[in-house]
Amino acid sequence: MAVGIWQRLDQAGRNSVPFSTTVAAMLVGMMPLQLPDYSFVAPPLTLMAIYYWAIYRPDLLKPYMAFGIGVLQDLLGGSPLGMSALVYVLAYWLVLTQRRYFLGNSFWFLWLGFALVAVGAGAVQWVAYSLMTAHLVGPGNVVAQALLAIVLFPVPAWCFSKLHRSLLS
Amino acid sequence: MRALLQRFSFLLMVLAAIGLMMMTRVDPVFIDAARARVTDAFAPILGFIARPAGAVASVLESGHQLTALYAENQRLREDNERLRQWQQTALRLEAENNSLRGLLAYKPDPAASYITARVIADPGGAFVRTLVVMAGQRDGVRRGQAAMAGQGVIGRVVQVGEWSSRILLVTDLNARIPVVLETTRQRAMLSGDNSDQPRLMYIPRGVEPTVGERVFTSGHGGLFPAGLPVGIVAATHDGETRVTPIVDLSRIEYVQLVDFGIPGGLAAEAAQPGGMQ
Secondary structure: OHHHHHHHHHHHHHHOHHHHHHHHHHHHHOOOOOOOOHHHHOOOHHHHHHHHHHHHOOOOOOHHHHHHHHHHHHHHHOOOOOHHHHHHHHHHHHHHHOHHHHOOOOHHHHHHHHHHHHHHHHHHHHHHHHHHHOOOOOOHHHHHHHHHHHHHOHHHHHHHHHHHHHHHO | OHHHHHHHHHHHHHHHHHHHHHHHHHOHHHHHHHHHHHHHHHHHHHHHHHHHHHHHHHHHHHHHHHHOHHHHHHHHHHHHHHHHHHHHHHHHHHHHHHHHHHHHOOOOOOOOEEEEEEEEEOOOOOOOOEEEEOOOHHHOOOOOOEEEEOOEEEEEEEEEOOOOEEEEEOOOOOOEEEEEEOOOOOEEEEEOOOOOOOEEEOOOOOOOOOOOOEEEEOOHHHOOOOOOEEEEEEEEEOOEEEEEEOOOHHHOOEEEEEEOOOOOOHHHOOOOOOOOO
16 A cells, blocks of 8 residues: 555656656746856747657646746746746647657657747747837847757757656656 | 647637736736745745856856966056056045035935845846846835946846845846936936847937947936946947946846935836836
8 A cells, every 4th residue: 555655656756747847947047147148048948848748748748837837937037927828838739739740750850840839939929029018129139049949959858858768658 | 529628728828828918017016916926936946046057157257267367467457556546536536525515515315225135047038138136025125226236237126025026127128217428418318128238318419429438327217316337338320329238237146236215216117018117
């Protein structure tokens, strides 16, 4: 009986990995790194985590969790409330409808898929922000951020897949 | 049926997100309070992970400094020499000032008090320029206080929690600071636009700011006291003048929140819908 409880606890812990790594990615993304100009183009680690888990374990990172994490990020980060939530839900939706193309194919497909999601997310954020502030913001930072995110994607993706393989398979 | 339900739930969440964006405009006070609560709740975690980040940054920094040690030493020696002379001048001027004030029965500004706080998060992103610091209401932080780092103004406090608060940097789209130019004493508004260099607005025609000229707070609107350095005029063309902040905003580790004891002061906040206000 005792084994049953421990096993269940262990399983629950393992099942919470997608959610907790996504929250951790969000918090790590807010670290003050004191690199010149870094924070303007800081790669969206949260988006990467949501993308990865929505493809591999959508049963463990549910869409409403992506929404909740987005709201949390907006509250913590000072961005207009609802903006990140909107982006994450849309990204999740996109990934879910195209999931079979990414799953099982080579890493290149995964990467390409993320490139599309990153560009789309940047565009949605840019439009939403410009509408909200009634002010056309220069797209330079958004473009730079998306490019950097695409270039750096393999690093976090590798970390997620390590965790995925060791804890969830 | 399941697919339909799923699509419906996604639509619902998209609408909810848009609804939240609207709510920011309808009830910003409530949203602000929520932000403060959440930031408070996460401040210990953010503070914890900011420490190793600071350590890594300082290691990188010291490696960089080692390579430039000799030249830096030389420069500092010269600087020191020059500053000693300035110190003498400053002391003389201070004494003169004091005696003249005595003659005029001048009423000095209330003394300022400082709160020093560690930066625990730099949320970044392409749209907002804010910092979260580890000091809040219980440390005496109030909304609207000026935030300084080193020698210059970096922004002001826009959100105060119990033990954490948020600073809106001068480069943010929503930041407006009344300033005055050093040489012409021309007033202007320093207005952030999310770029590295905020813009000087409302300069009358014919007034040409010179590059390298310093920009100080003017004290108008009562938000900041007059005479705090903010930046240096970097470039001016086509009637658009850009100012480089005097403090390197990407390398702030500690922030001084300054309470100048001036009453009122929120009048100068230019209300912008959407982001932090």
